[in-house]
Amino acid sequence: MRKLMTVAALGGLVAASALAGCGDGGGGSGDSLTLGFSQVGAESGWRTANTKSIQESAKQAGIDLKFSDAQGKQENQIKAIRSFITQRVDVIAFSPVVESGWETVLKEAKDADIPVILTDRAIDSPDKSLYKTFIGSDFVLEGKKAGEWLVKEYEGQDDPVNIAELQGTPGAAPANDRKAGFADVIKAEPKFKVIASQTGDFTRTGGKQVMETFLKAHPDIDVLYAHNDDMGLGAIEAIEAAGKKPGTDIKIITVDAVHDGMQALADGKINYIVECSPLLGPQLMDLAKKVNAGEEVPQRVLTEETTFTQDQAQEALPDRKY
Numbered sequence: 001m002r003k004l005m006t007v008a009a010l011g012g013l014v015a016a017s018a019l020a021g022c023g024d025g026g027g028g029s030g031d032s033l034t035l036g037f038s039q040v041g042a043e044s045g046w047r048t049a050n051t052k053s054i055q056e057s058a059k060q061a062g063i064d065l066k067f068s069d070a071q072g073k074q075e076n077q078i079k080a081i082r083s084f085i086t087q088r089v090d091v092i093a094f095s096p097v098v099e100s101g102w103e104t105v106l107k108e109a110k111d112a113d114i115p116v117i118l119t120d121r122a123i124d125s126p127d128k129s130l131y132k133t134f135i136g137s138d139f140v141l142e143g144k145k146a147g148e149w150l151v152k153e154y155e156g157q158d159d160p161v162n163i164a165e166l167q168g169t170p171g172a173a174p175a176n177d178r179k180a181g182f183a184d185v186i187k188a189e190p191k192f193k194v195i196a197s198q199t200g201d202f203t204r205t206g207g208k209q210v211m212e213t214f215l216k217a218h219p220d221i222d223v224l225y226a227h228n229d230d231m232g233l234g235a236i237e238a239i240e241a242a243g244k245k246p247g248t249d250i251k252i253i254t255v256d257a258v259h260d261g262m263q264a265l266a267d268g269k270i271n272y273i274v275e276c277s278p279l280l281g282p283q284l285m286d287l288a289k290k291v292n293a294g295e296e297v298p299q300r301v302l303t304e305e306t307t308f309t310q311d312q313a314q315e316a317l318p319d320r321k322y
Contacts, residue, residue, distance in 0.1 A: 035064070035285075037093045038092075039051055053322075091115050093288065110130055120278075132287075139177030140181040142177075150192070162221050165182075165196065224253070225254075228254060228256045255274045263317065265310055
């Protein structure tokens, strides 16, 4: 009888173990959560800070993070997402390189019953069922904030204001939206004229090269609007090399508020920065846990952000985290 009871007990333990294994629906084990994340690349200081925030937050949250760097190429990102599907991760998150062309691979994730979270950048698909939520900034609003500062800065002046624009990566949501928001604000006043607009691909090198071209073709530039700090910082090098004083001879507006950009603002080389926070990691991990548990989440989660003048940058720099 004692032998029979021992066998029965062992059988119960085996059954319980088998049931626990059946309950594991993804790449993790037991109660762990596996998150597959595809990053755009490492094109800027902002992106580096964003990656660090996600990696550190996953570790703190006890989430198994499978990280992939797309190196700025959509085809790499699509391959990564398909790899995550094959690995049966619990949740997929990614920051889209461009807005279009995601329906097929996201339909594959949906068919595999793996929830998707968009981070930082949106997609232009009308099918909102392809992802659970989008966490990130309002890029149109960022462009509008840049335009509003410019309008106020030149209030009461009737002379033409010649603007050069350094755009982000073609087809990327922040490039499209920051351009649209800025244009929407300044269009009411004919004195504001965008005389040159070209992509610097969100990189410091690109910003410098394009600004060199701008300055040769348009020696009468009054204002530079750069879609991110890194392009603005590259442009500063070109402006100084041309014998002009950034922030004075050419007023500069940028977006992001990374440390190097904030330092340039504090030094008077940039005039105004619209913040776009890269520290999305904690919110992303919280959302990943909720969608994995089947909880309802808002389809749009905004990050809290501000703007900076020179004085505000000087005050904020000592405690700046990125």
